[in-house]
Amino acid sequence: MLRSLKDIRGYILSALDGEIGCCKDFLFEDRAWVVRYIVADTLKWLPGRKVLISPMVVGDASASTRQIKVGLTKEQIKASPPLDSAAPVSRQYEIAYSRHYAMPHYWGGSAKWGSHAYPHLLAKEAAATHLPTETDADCNLRSAREVSGYRIQAKDTKIGHLDDLIMDYLSWTIRYLVIDTSNWLPAAKKVLVAWDWTGLVDYKRSRIMVNLDSNQIKESPEYDPRKPVNRELETVLYDYYGRPYYW
Structure with a gap:
C-alpha cells in the first residue's frame, strides 16, 4: 500500500454523487510527516475554491481508473468552511472543518491519528469524543508541491x-x-x-x-x-x- 504522491496527483476525486475535480496537492504535518489533507482542484464546479479532503473520508485510489473515492456528497463539500487559497491552514480552520463534517480531530493523541494508527479507525469514533478547543496549538502543514x-x-x-x-x-x-x-x-x-x-x-x-x-x-x-x-x-x-x- 505504498504509493507515490506524484503519481496520485491528478487522480479524479469522486464524491458519493459525482466528480468534484482532481487531486492537486497534499498537505502534510511537518513534525510527524503524515498527510492530513488532499487539496482538490474543483475545476469548473467550484471555480476559485480551495477544498480540503481528509483521509478519514477517502477510499480506494484506483490505478486503473485513476480515481479516488470520497465519502462525502457534493453539497457537503460545497458548504464546507471557505479557505483563503493564499493563506496557510490554521488550527482554527481545522476546528471549523471538523465541526462542519462532524469528524473527530486527529491531534492530541499519542498515535499518528489521535489514538489510532489509521485515519479510517479514527473516523469511526464520534466527533463528540474529540471536542477541539480554540486553545489547541497550531500545527504546520506543508505542501508536497512546495517541498x-x-x-x-x-x-x-x-x-x-x-x-x-x-x-x-x-x-x-x-x-x-x-x-x-x-x-x-x-x-x-x-x-x-x-x-x-x-x-x-x-x-x-x-x-x-x-x-x-x-x-x-x-x-x-x-x-x-x-x-x-x-x-x-x-x-x-x-x-x-x-x-x-x-x-
Missing part, C-alpha cells in the same frame, strides 16, 4: 534534490523520499531514503539533511518509478543500510 525540488544534503556533500514522496496509503504516513541524483552523479539515478533517516528540514533554505554519507547513497539500490515499492524492495533497502525494519 518538491528541495536540495538534499548528506553528511558530507549535496547529493541531489527531492523528486517525490512515497506514502503508506493506510496510515497516510510518508515513508520515503525519492532523491534524484541527476545534478550530482554523472550516471544519474533515483534512490529511496526513509524519512526516519533524515535530519533537519530547513524550509527557509529549501533543504533537507540526510543522516547518511554520500558514498552510501551513491551505491544504494536504484529506484524505478515504474515499479511498486513493495516489501521485497524495502527489505533490500534496509539490509543495504543495515537498518532495523519498521514493520
Whole structure:
C-alpha cells in the first residue's frame, strides 16, 4: 500500500454523487510527516475554491481508473468552511472543518491519528469524543508541491534534490523520499531514503539533511518509478543500510 504522491496527483476525486475535480496537492504535518489533507482542484464546479479532503473520508485510489473515492456528497463539500487559497491552514480552520463534517480531530493523541494508527479507525469514533478547543496549538502543514525540488544534503556533500514522496496509503504516513541524483552523479539515478533517516528540514533554505554519507547513497539500490515499492524492495533497502525494519 505504498504509493507515490506524484503519481496520485491528478487522480479524479469522486464524491458519493459525482466528480468534484482532481487531486492537486497534499498537505502534510511537518513534525510527524503524515498527510492530513488532499487539496482538490474543483475545476469548473467550484471555480476559485480551495477544498480540503481528509483521509478519514477517502477510499480506494484506483490505478486503473485513476480515481479516488470520497465519502462525502457534493453539497457537503460545497458548504464546507471557505479557505483563503493564499493563506496557510490554521488550527482554527481545522476546528471549523471538523465541526462542519462532524469528524473527530486527529491531534492530541499519542498515535499518528489521535489514538489510532489509521485515519479510517479514527473516523469511526464520534466527533463528540474529540471536542477541539480554540486553545489547541497550531500545527504546520506543508505542501508536497512546495517541498518538491528541495536540495538534499548528506553528511558530507549535496547529493541531489527531492523528486517525490512515497506514502503508506493506510496510515497516510510518508515513508520515503525519492532523491534524484541527476545534478550530482554523472550516471544519474533515483534512490529511496526513509524519512526516519533524515535530519533537519530547513524550509527557509529549501533543504533537507540526510543522516547518511554520500558514498552510501551513491551505491544504494536504484529506484524505478515504474515499479511498486513493495516489501521485497524495502527489505533490500534496509539490509543495504543495515537498518532495523519498521514493520
